[in-house]
Amino acid sequence: xxxxxxxxxxxxxxxLPLARAADRMLGPRGCLFTFHRAAPSAGWGxxxxxxxxxxxxFLDRFLAHLKTQHxxxxxxxxxxxxxxxxxxxxxxVNFSIDDCYRDSFELVxxxxxxHNVPLTLFVTTGIPDGTLPLWSVGLEDALAERDSVMxxxxxxxxxxxxxxxxxxxxxxxxxxxxxxxxxxxxxxxxNGIDMEAMHWKHAISWEMLEVLAKDPLIEIGAHTxxxxxxxxxxxxAALAELEGSRARLNERLGINxxxxxxxxxxSGDCGPRDFALARRAGFLSAATTRxxxxxxxxxxxxxxxxxxxxxxxxxxxxxxxLMGLSGTAARIAGRx
Numbered sequence: 153x154x155x156x157x158x159x160x161x162x163x164x165x166x167x168l169p170l171a172r173a174a175d176r177m178l179g180p181r182g183c184l185f186t187f188h189r190a191a192p193s194a195g196w197g198x199x200x201x202x203x204x205x206x207x208x209x210f211l212d213r214f215l216a217h218l219k220t221q222h223x224x225x226x227x228x229x230x231x232x233x234x235x236x237x238x239x240x241x242x243x244x245v246n247f248s249i250d251d252c253y254r255d256s257f258e259l260v261x262x263x264x265x266x267h268n269v270p271l272t273l274f275v276t277t278g279i280p281d282g283t284l285p286l287w288s289v290g291l292e293d294a295l296a297e298r299d300s301v302m303x304x305x306x307x308x309x310x311x312x313x314x315x316x317x318x319x320x321x322x323x324x325x326x327x328x329x330x331x332x333x334x335x336x337x338x339x340x341x342x343n344g345i346d347m348e349a350m351h352w353k354h355a356i357s358w359e360m361l362e363v364l365a366k367d368p369l370i371e372i373g374a375h376t377x378x379x380x381x382x383x384x385x386x387x388x389a390a391l392a393e394l395e396g397s398r399a400r401l402n403e404r405l406g407i408n409x410x411x412x413x414x415x416x417x418x419s420g421d422c423g424p425r426d427f428a429l430a431r432r433a434g435f436l437s438a439a440t441t442r443x444x445x446x447x448x449x450x451x452x453x454x455x456x457x458x459x460x461x462x463x464x465x466x467x468x469x470x471x472x473x474l475m476g477l478s479g480t481a482a483r484i485a486g487r488x
């Protein structure tokens with residue numbers, strides 16, 4: 153732990169001079185961040201899929217750091233306004249959560265309220281509707297909470313955090329695909345898991361979203377109905393996912409949803425056809441997970457966002473995003 157903390161501090165110390173140099177070279181710019189789930193520091197290390205979670209203590213520290221470095225936290229709507237303004241001279245960031253789970257309401261929104269800055273929620277409507285099987289969430293919960301699980305008539309013993317992480321990665325890779333829901337249903341039956349109770353243990357509810365929709369710091373966008381890879385769908389099916397999620401949020405929350413985020417969000421997951429469909433569905437913008445910065449003239453329907461890996465609990469790593477270096481590295485590596 154000491155070694156890890158020392159490395160984080162060293163990265164931060166080295167990044168700050170680079171950040172100041174980048175400000176002189178890059179000037180005004182926006183950086184959009186995204187993540188999925190959050191956990192308190194005390195429980196983060198025990199999670200089987202911990203890189204999927206941002207540490208709330210680190211999030212709190214990062215927001216404080218942004219304030220001291222004079223970055224403004226804004227909504228997607230405000231980011232678009234600034235990107236389209238010829239006289240914008242600001243540096244700004246946006247934070248968005250994709251999917252949206254119970255912890256978005258219970259853990260993340262309170263952090264942003266304490267800092268009095270906005271947060272964007274891209275909601276997959278199948279989650280509060282209870283129609284989307286949260287198979288990876290239920291799998292992780294079982295591996296985290298139990299000393300053993302039954303997998304295809306084989307008992308898997310779980311005693312250490314490393315074993316739980318290895319088991320999650322192994323089973324996730326096996327299940328991931330069109331048969332994931334049926335694999336999960338069989339797993340729940342074999343292990344006596346109540347799928348309905350498990351869903352609502354982790355899912356955000358419409359009642360929670362109603363509270364959030366009234367919060368002036370919360371901006372709500374759409375993230376499809378069923379969290380499907382839009383590029384793999386027919387134009388008709390893709391448009392139904394986009395239009396359906398927007399209509400459901402508008403109807404249920406009494407709001408006008410204007411922004412969309414593509415599930416998965418990389419180059420193989422959404423492209424020009426899909427950007428055009430987002431426009432046709434009535435959105436004013438669409439976000440990807442392709443790393444990079446927002447500059448003047450940015451295409452509104454292929455917004456870059458930088459995913460915060462839960463394991464990167466370093467302000468130095470965040471500065472790499474703010475300087476655009478992580479986006480450059482991703483493009484060089486072909487990870488777009």
